[in-house]
Amino acid sequence: xxxxxxxxxGTSVADPRKIKAVAGRVMAYHDKGHRMIVVLxxxxxxxxxxxxxxxxxxxxxxxxxxxxxxxSGEQVTVALFAMAIKEAGLDAISFLGDQVKISxxxxxxxxxxxNIDTELIQKHLDEGKIVVVAGFQGVDENNDITTLGRxxxxxxxxxxxxxxxxxxxxxxxxxxxxxxxxxxxxxAARKIDRISYDEMLELASLGAKVLDxxxxxxxxxxxxxxxxxxxxTDTKGTWVVKEDKEMEDMLVSGVTYNKNEARITIAKVxxxxxxxxxxxxxxxDAGIVVDMIIQNTRAGELTDMxxxxxxxxxxxxxxxxxxxxxxxxxxxxxxxxxIAKISIVGVGxxxxxxxxxxxFQVLSNxxxxxxxxxxxxxxxxxxxxxxxxxxxxxxxxxxFALEMENVPDE
Amino acid sequence: xxxxxxxxxGTSVADPRKIKAVAGRVMAYHDKGHRMIVVLxxxxxxxxxxxxxxxxxxxxxxxxxxxxxxxSGEQVTVALFAMAIKEAGLDAISFLGDQVKISxxxxxxxxxxxNIDTELIQKHLDEGKIVVVAGFQGVDENNDITTLGRxxxxxxxxxxxxxxxxxxxxxxxxxxxxxxxxxxxxxAARKIDRISYDEMLELASLGAKVLDxxxxxxxxxxxxxxxxxxxxTDTKGTWVVKEDKEMEDMLVSGVTYNKNEARITIAKVxxxxxxxxxxxxxxxDAGIVVDMIIQNTRAGELTDMxxxxxxxxxxxxxxxxxxxxxxxxxxxxxxxxxIAKISIVGVGxxxxxxxxxxxFQVLSNxxxxxxxxxxxxxxxxxxxxxxxxxxxxxxxxxxFALEMENVPDE
Numbered sequence: 016x017x018x019x020x021x022x023x024x025g026t027s028v029a030d031p032r033k034i035k036a037v038a039g040r041v042m043a044y045h046d047k048g049h050r051m052i053v054v055l056x057x058x059x060x061x062x063x064x065x066x067x068x069x070x071x072x073x074x075x076x077x078x079x080x081x082x083x084x085x086x087s088g089e090q091v092t093v094a095l096f097a098m099a100i101k102e103a104g105l106d107a108i109s110f111l112g113d114q115v116k117i118s119x120x121x122x123x124x125x126x127x128x129x130n131i132d133t134e135l136i137q138k139h140l141d142e143g144k145i146v147v148v149a150g151f152q153g154v155d156e157n158n159d160i161t162t163l164g165r166x167x168x169x170x171x172x173x174x175x176x177x178x179x180x181x182x183x184x185x186x187x188x189x190x191x192x193x194x195x196x197x198x199x200x201x202x203a204a205r206k207i208d209r210i211s212y213d214e215m216l217e218l219a220s221l222g223a224k225v226l227d228x229x230x231x232x233x234x235x236x237x238x239x240x241x242x243x244x245x246x247x248t249d250t251k252g253t254w255v256v257k258e259d260k261e262m263e264d265m266l267v268s269g270v271t272y273n274k275n276e277a278r279i280t281i282a283k284v285x286x287x288x289x290x291x292x293x294x295x296x297x298x299x300d301a302g303i304v305v306d307m308i309i310q311n312t313r314a315g316e317l318t319d320m321x322x323x324x325x326x327x328x329x330x331x332x333x334x335x336x337x338x339x340x341x342x343x344x345x346x347x348x349x350x351x352x353x354i355a356k357i358s359i360v361g362v363g364x365x366x367x368x369x370x371x372x373x374x375f376q377v378l379s380n381x382x383x384x385x386x387x388x389x390x391x392x393x394x395x396x397x398x399x400x401x402x403x404x405x406x407x408x409x410x411x412x413x414x415f416a417l418e419m420e421n422v423p424d425e
Numbered sequence: 426x427x428x429x430x431x432x433x434x435g436t437s438v439a440d441p442r443k444i445k446a447v448a449g450r451v452m453a454y455h456d457k458g459h460r461m462i463v464v465l466x467x468x469x470x471x472x473x474x475x476x477x478x479x480x481x482x483x484x485x486x487x488x489x490x491x492x493x494x495x496x497s498g499e500q501v502t503v504a505l506f507a508m509a510i511k512e513a514g515l516d517a518i519s520f521l522g523d524q525v526k527i528s529x530x531x532x533x534x535x536x537x538x539x540n541i542d543t544e545l546i547q548k549h550l551d552e553g554k555i556v557v558v559a560g561f562q563g564v565d566e567n568n569d570i571t572t573l574g575r576x577x578x579x580x581x582x583x584x585x586x587x588x589x590x591x592x593x594x595x596x597x598x599x600x601x602x603x604x605x606x607x608x609x610x611x612x613a614a615r616k617i618d619r620i621s622y623d624e625m626l627e628l629a630s631l632g633a634k635v636l637d638x639x640x641x642x643x644x645x646x647x648x649x650x651x652x653x654x655x656x657x658t659d660t661k662g663t664w665v666v667k668e669d670k671e672m673e674d675m676l677v678s679g680v681t682y683n684k685n686e687a688r689i690t691i692a693k694v695x696x697x698x699x700x701x702x703x704x705x706x707x708x709x710d711a712g713i714v715v716d717m718i719i720q721n722t723r724a725g726e727l728t729d730m731x732x733x734x735x736x737x738x739x740x741x742x743x744x745x746x747x748x749x750x751x752x753x754x755x756x757x758x759x760x761x762x763x764i765a766k767i768s769i770v771g772v773g774x775x776x777x778x779x780x781x782x783x784x785f786q787v788l789s790n791x792x793x794x795x796x797x798x799x800x801x802x803x804x805x806x807x808x809x810x811x812x813x814x815x816x817x818x819x820x821x822x823x824x825f826a827l828e829m830e831n832v833p834d835e
Contacts, residue, residue, distance in 0.1 A: 031481035065501070071441035072508035080511075083504035083519055087497035091475070094493035098482035101490075109493055113523070114568055158524055 016048045017182035018140075022150060022172035025059035026189050027246040028092045037187075037246065038099035041145060045105060050140045052179065054150040054172040055096055057088025078123030082152075082162045085124075086112065089149035089168075097147050107145040110135065112161075113154035117171065119161045126153055126161035127229075128170065131178035148175060166227030173230040177237035184239050186226060187246040192253030193218065193225050195417035196270040201409045203418040207268060208251075211258035214268045217360040217394045221271045231255065258362055266370055267361040267415040272404050276306055277329040278354045278386065279322055279336055283346035286318040293343055294320060297335055303328040307356070307389045307398065317346075321387055323398065326352055354386070355404040358396040359411055371395045377414045383407055426458045427592035428550075432560060432582035435469035436599050437656040438502045447597075447656065448509035451555060455515060460550045462589065464560040464582040465506055467498025488533030492562075492572045495534075496522065499559035499578075507557050517555040520545065522571075523564035527581065529571045536563055536571035537639075538580065541588035558585060576637030583640040587647035594649050596636060597656040602663030603628065603635050605827035606680040611819045613828040617678060618661075621668035624678045625651075627770040627804045631681045641665065668772055676780055677771040677825040682814050686716055687739040688764045688796065689732055689746055693756035696728040703753055704730060707745055713738040717766070717799045717808065727756075731797055733808065736762055764796070765814040768806040769821055781805045787824045793817055 021041060028034045045051050065084045069076035093109035100107035112119075115135060119126035136146050150168025153161045163170055169186055176184035191206055193215065198204040210218075212235035219228035225243055234241050234255060244252025262268070284290060291310070298305060308322040324332045329352055340348045357378075364370045371388075374395050378385055383406065387398035399407055412418065431451060438444050455461050475494045479486035503519035510517035522529075525545060529536035546556050560578025563571045573580055579596055586594035601616055603625065608614040620628075622645035629638035635653055644651050644665060654662025672678070694700060701720075708715060718732040734742045739762055750758045767788075774780045781798075784805050788795055793816065797808035809817055822828065 031478060034482065068441060068501070068505060069508060072444065072505050073512040077508055077511050080504040080507045080519055083521070084501050087500040090497040090500070091478070091494050094490040095478060095482050097490045098479060098487055101487050102483040109490055111493070111570075160521075 016050070018050045018052075018179060019044060020052045020054060020172050020176040020179070020181045020184040021187065022054040022168055022185070023056070023187045023246060024168065024189075025056040025061070027187055028055055028096070029059040031095065034092065034095050035099050038096055038103065042100065042103060042105055045145055051145045052136065052140070052175060052181070053096065053145060053147045054168055054175060055089055055092045055147065056150050056168040057085075058092055061088040061091075079159055082123045082160045085162045086149070086152040086160045089151055093147045093149045097145075100145050100147075105145060106143060107147055108139050109147040109149070111149045112152035112171075113158065115148060117153035117174070119153035119155055119163070121155040121157065121159070121161065123159075123161055125164040126155065128153060128163070128174045128233075131174055133178050136175075136179060163229075166230070169227035169230035170233060173233045173237075173239055173241065176239045177233060181239065183242055184234070185242045185244060186230075187244060188225060189246065190225060191245045191248065191250055192243050193255070193269070195268070196408050196412050197272070200272075200405050201412055203409075203412060205418055207253050209254045209256055209259075209262065210268055211262050211362050212255060213258065213393055214262075214360050214362055215255045217358070217391065218269055218271055221273055221356070221358045221360070221394070221396070226255070262362050263366060264363065265361060266363040266367055267359045267417065268363075269360050270408050270411045270415070270417065271358050271360065272408055273356045273358075274401060274404060275326050276323040276354060276356055276398075277326045277332075277350060277352045278398060279324060279329075279332060279348065279350040281320045281336060281340050281345045281348050283317040284320050284340075285344055286316050290318075290343060291320070294336070294339055295322075297339060298324070298332060301331060301335060303332050303335075307387055307396070309387050309389070323354070323356070323387070353401040354398050355401045355407075356396050356398050357404065357407045357411065358394055359415065360394045362393050364393050364395075373414060374411065377410050378407060381406055381410050426460070428460045428462075428589060429454060430462045430464060430582050430586040430589070430591045430594040431597065432464040432578055432595070433466070433597045433656060434578065434599075435466040435471070437597055438465055438506070439469040441505065444502065444505050445509050448506055448513065452510065452513060452515055455555055461555045462546065462550070462585060462591070463506065463555060463557045464578055464585060465499055465502045465557065466560050466578040467495075468502055471498040471501075489569055492533045492570045495572045496559070496562040496570045499561055503557045503559045507555075510555050510557075515555060516553060517557055518549050519557040519559070521559045522562035522581075523568070525558060527563035527584070529563035529565055529573070531565040531567065531569070531571065533569075533571055535574040536565065538563060538573070538584045538643075541584055543588050546585075546589060573639075576640070579637035579640035580643060583643045583649055583651065586649045587643060591649065593652055594644070595652045595654060596640075597654060598635060599656065600635060601655045601658065601660050602653050603665070603679070605678070606818050606822050607682070610682075610815050611822055613819070613822060615828055617663050619664045619666055619672065620678055621672050621772050622665060623668065623803055624672075624770050624772055625665045627768070627801065628679055628681055631683055631766070631768045631770070631804070631806070635663075636665070673773050673776060675771060676773040676777055677769045677827065678773075679770050680818050680821045680825070680827065681768050681770065682818055683766045683768075684811060684814060685736050686733040686764060686766055686808075687736045687742075687760060687762045688808060689734065689739075689742060689758065689760040691730045691746060691750050691755045691758050693727040694730050694750075695754055696726050700728075700753060701730070704746070704749055705732075707749060708734070708742060711741060711745060713742050713745075717797055717806070719797050719799070733764070733766070733797070763811040764808050765811045765817075766806050766808050767814065767817045767821065768804055769825065770804045772803050774803050774805075783824060784821060787820050788817060791816055791820050
């Protein structure tokens with residue numbers, strides 16, 4: 016008998032029929048003797064409807080009031096879900112973020128969980144109930160409703176699992192798990208059976224959208240095993256767990272790409288102390304997130320500064336950078352929207368040299384030019400021309416033999 | 426400078442455009458220096474949508490979970506409303522029932538308000554904000570969300586006005602006030618300028634749907650003046666206030682009718698002690714509300730028992746009553762759906778005799794047969810054939826000269 020947290024996203028609870036199907040799934044677990052906590056998102060489409068309504072009222076909707084509206088979405092699904100369970104003859108009870116209570120900071124629309132009371136949930140579990148908790152929402156110290164931002168329900172689920180010391184947390188989604196690369200780009204992509212928290216963190220931060228990155232961070236900190244799997248099949252998904260020996264034997268776990276960034280280069284910048292902060296302070300002040308930064312020092316005292324920003328912020332960033340370039344006496348500014356970032360991720364890299372070199376070689380063999388490189392302990396990222404994205408993904412996937420089952424299934 | 430509570434119903438906040446219009450109205454009051462509290466319902470149609478969703482999950486939706494869903498409706502409107510105010514450059518803040526907090530008993534879907542904390546609202550009023558409160562909802566001692574039932578937002582508004590010692594409470598609706606009778610039936614109907622709490626209580630209980638009857642009870646107990654008026658015009662509406670001398674000078678304030686009842690007669694009931702409870706216990710046990718009851722003792726020891734039940738419960742009630750009649754040895758059961766209850770209401774009746782007689786005479790002149798009569802201190806009701814409803818209303822309205830302006834406008 017395990018204590019299990021199961022999270023279902025908006026597409027899994029999009030209408031009454033789907034809610035009933037999901038309830039059936041949860042009850043099957045309950046019947047086996049497990050203690051069940053269910054975390055739900057709003058019905059698919061509701062969040063966008065609310066944002067649209069809000070923007071009709073206020074150009075920049077007030078964040079506190081936005082959270083009051085947004086949080087009403089899960090409020091509806093948890094109650095409908097509890098009703099479905101009760102109709103089937105089992106007992107259930109729904110709780111909102113402030114009832115549980117899930118305490119957060121006061122950063123409305125992107126709050127962070129600080130603490131979760133477990134007493135109320137524990138009490139109702141002890142009474143044999145299936146406990147249904149609204150994901151994505153919490154309450155701050157002013158008793159104001161907060162929301163955790165897109166993907167926040169994953170974080171709610173993992174945080175609840177951590178607080179309640181659940182055996183594991185299952186995240187049900189519309190794909191069957193985490194893949195070695197995007198199956199839409201390369202059919203040879205293989206579902207990964209087990210992946211470490213660190214690898215998943217890299218994959219999530221690089222654009223793999225299966226799991227919200229904050230939930231992986233929580234899971235790592237509190238060592239909560241996560242099982243990412245499909246709502247619509249019974250197939251085993253991907254377990255995100257603590258790193259183990261087997262994982263280290265695999266050099267690369269996955270190849271990922273991100274087409275949402277644009278590149279900006281400031282050429283021939285005088286290389287004086289404090290120049291980087293002169294360039295990047297106005298950009299971050301404008302709320303633009305800079306991802307990769309590389310600096311190539313040229314001969315003499317001039318340097319080239321290249322960095323990436325979200326494509327959606329490219330025009331604003333260019334405008335700012337043109338101004339800055341003039342002020343600091345740089346020669347010129349160039350940039351491109353047509354870039355992609357290709358990354359390989361794997362904990363095995365820690366103990367093996369030559370992985371990055373292999374990557375560069377593979378790309379070079381395909382005559383793909385690399386314009387930026389960045390690395391971490393378990394990741395290598397290269398910025399290339401956007402049009403070579405698919406080619407690069409396939410070539411790297413083949414080169415690191417990801418289509419094969421490297422780790423024997425336990 | 427007054428402290429004013431204004432309540433707007435679902436049709437007044439049905440879409441973003443209407444919410445903005447209402448916000449403009451409230452801000453005009455604020456600009457004049459008044460301290461404003463706004464109570465809102467869910468957007469028109471939302472409650473029915475929620476009930477429909479719930480019934481798809483559970484044949485008899487769990488009341489606690491039903492309240493979780495229902496209360497999300499006002500949650501959306503109060504936040505949108507606060508945004509509209511902020512967009513216009515004033516300050517506003519929204520509160521839900523549990524935030525205020527509006528404490529109720531635990532009778533889900535029809536809870537009663539027990540207490541309202543005023544501290545939080547007072548604080549934000551003092552800071553110059555327009556305070557927007559979700560109507561219709563509260564919280565019980567388990568921290569569970571409760572709702573007050575249809576029309577509950579009127580009660581929220583009046584209860585808030587009472588708790589905060591507001592100068593008055595304005596209920597905005599889709600009619601211009603309380604009329605001497607239904608203007609759809611008789612064009613001579615006149616808007617009443619001032620009416621007493623007791624008269625309004627009678628009118629509300631007799632089927633005039635302008636104000637929820639519980640809100641009038643609250644207003645009477647705490648002496649809160651209510652101004653019932655139209656959302657869509659600036660016209661002065663009807664003030665519901667403490668009885669005064671002028672009102673007593675008016676014999677009748679209004680004529681009302683109710684077509685939602687059906688009549689059942691048990692003929693020749695043995696007139697033994699306890700017979701009434703034998704008849705009515707099973708009916709009330711089945712959740713059927715009996716309205717009027719009359720008993721005509723015949724010569725000897727037999728009596729006729731006639732009473733009314735809601736039309737929607739007529740079939741169930743007849744089935745029960747047939748069984749009871751056999752058990753108690755009554756001769757037979759008859760009944761009719763085609764009845765209407767016509768009532769005249771006025772505090773002046775207390776001090777004037779002959780009002781009821783005039784009513785009977787007027788109906789008799791029109792050859793309308795009266796099958797049941799019931800009276801209170803300030804009301805006379807007659808049950809007649811449904812088809813004469815309009816004729817009776819017009820005749821009584823004329824007879825008591827209600828089309829004239831009896832009370833001079835102040």
